Amino acid sequence: MREDLYYPHPFVQDILWATLDKFVEPILMRWPGKKLREKALRTAMEHIHYEDDSTRYICIGPVNKVLNMLCCWVEDPNSEAFKLHLLRIHDYLWLAEDGMKMQGYNGSQLWDTAFTVQAIISTNLIKEFGPTLKKGHMFIKKSQAALLLSKLSSDIVDEPLDAKRFYDAVNVILSLQNSDGSFATYELTRSYSWLELINPAETFGDIVIDYPYVECTSSAIDALVAFKILYPGHRQEEVQRCIDKAAAFIEKIQEPDGSWYGSWGVCFTYGTWFGVRGLVAAGRNFSNCLSIRKACNFLLSKQLASGGWGESYLSCQNKVYTNLEGNRSHVVNTGWAMLALIDTDQKAKENVLNHAEKKVYVNLNIQINLENDHGIEE
Template sequence: MERLYDAVNVILSLQNADGGFATYELTRSYQWLELINPAETFGDIVIDYPYVECTSASIQALTSFKKLYPKHRREEIENCIAKAAKFIENIQAPDGSWYGSWGVCFTYGGWFGINGLVAAGKTYNNCSSIRKACDYLLSKELASGGWGESYLSCQNKVYTNLEGNKPHIVNTGWAMLALISAGQAERDSTPLHRAARILINSQMEEWRFSSGGDNGSLQQELYDQLFCIPEYFSYMGPWRIPLSGTAGRLKLFV
């Protein structure tokens, strides 16, 4: 219990005045310092900026803590969550997207943005940010089903499909999890079933999933294939569709 209290103390201490959370410290200076960025490759590294991912993760952590210890620093935690949710709403782009800085890219940011708002108590019905985010993600689903976002989205900050409009199983998993959290299955499950079919058909004979390309991202220029991620998110997406028949078709991964 004391360790959880310590963790909450750290989270609360790292919230910026605008409600957002950065990666490891408060944002302590100004963006113009990027003019003297010494790196030839990476952008936005001179100071620590608040991110939708870090802010969403903090909301989700505090929400989970509240369920266990509802009386501990209750008012401070509730105020922190409310400010963090407002930050996520404020940084959402007019088209309903969030730029993801730690994964590729708008599907990743959308997953964190929606999950953070849902954890803060927002719903599709009472939150225009969630509705816009769902509309944005649904507009990017491929005609064949699923999502396939290129690393070029990170560089150019414009949603870009993979060459040949191929689906990517990690992007598909992220988008599915976001939409499911926002109640898409209750409104219209068709897009989710199309996406689940992509994941099912992407499973290889040895019951594993191919990484399908870059899914990790760092500071707009560094990309990586995180090999555990395809396994995890490819299973998480279909299993969370609250309808029978789809998830059961996935083979058990041992």
């Protein structure tokens, strides 16, 4: 359908695929090309089976989950691999009000649990939520991400993680930093953006290589700073160098208007929150960092008369900040913007509050009608 054609493939792909189909494939079906083709197929299947085994047949996402399953069926419809694939399809399916859908991931359980733990710890209600934190600690411990929880006493969370597991996690983070200081999602950015010319996915853009993101880079800084405080003796200089390079990258990719483009949420309010958070974690503040001052000015310039913020998903698509229809406030965008402003130092807060006297910065009467659709936020 035309509305699903988010990324129309370029004409060079028509030439490439036609050439492969009409000329290259016939050559590879005959000896000696057939030998090369068979070896290539065996190698491809080895990679597929390795990923299937490593992810217990969930794969890294729904697209290659389906493709891997199809390849296993072509290889052998009665194989154990194909049967195991069938069992994990339900991890991606969910029934919405308008029919069956396939979600982008099999779930966000660890993400949700980590955010919940952060929220509880930030409120100083640790004792009141002791049983909840204990369960969260057990789940996160099994999922290998627990720096915040490691600060809590064993009375709350039971036995802490072995320090070696934190060392291993930090070693992985350090290994994933790109030469420019950035972090991508799950591997180094190993090639060039011009490879998007052969991107065959008409619904996704910028997927052929793993691009760096402000959210990933900021989160890496957060984790390393927390680790450095708890375990200052492990690769101290390398950790600090990694933090400094990552912070410099965040400053470098800031937009001229002071914002950062967010890829995992809508959109500039989300990205700017992460940009500010990463810089603050690295030691910057409103007084000594121009990027943070520009970010505050950007957020304040987008504040609505109601006191809140409301950003449309069209910001992601058009890469230009766009308010929600009717200039409505949205509680999520408002939360992200406020978190970014609060993360800065006292001088920034004073500037914010001075501005708020004119713009009604904190309007506790933002209307939140839970019965209406508030728009897409992730």
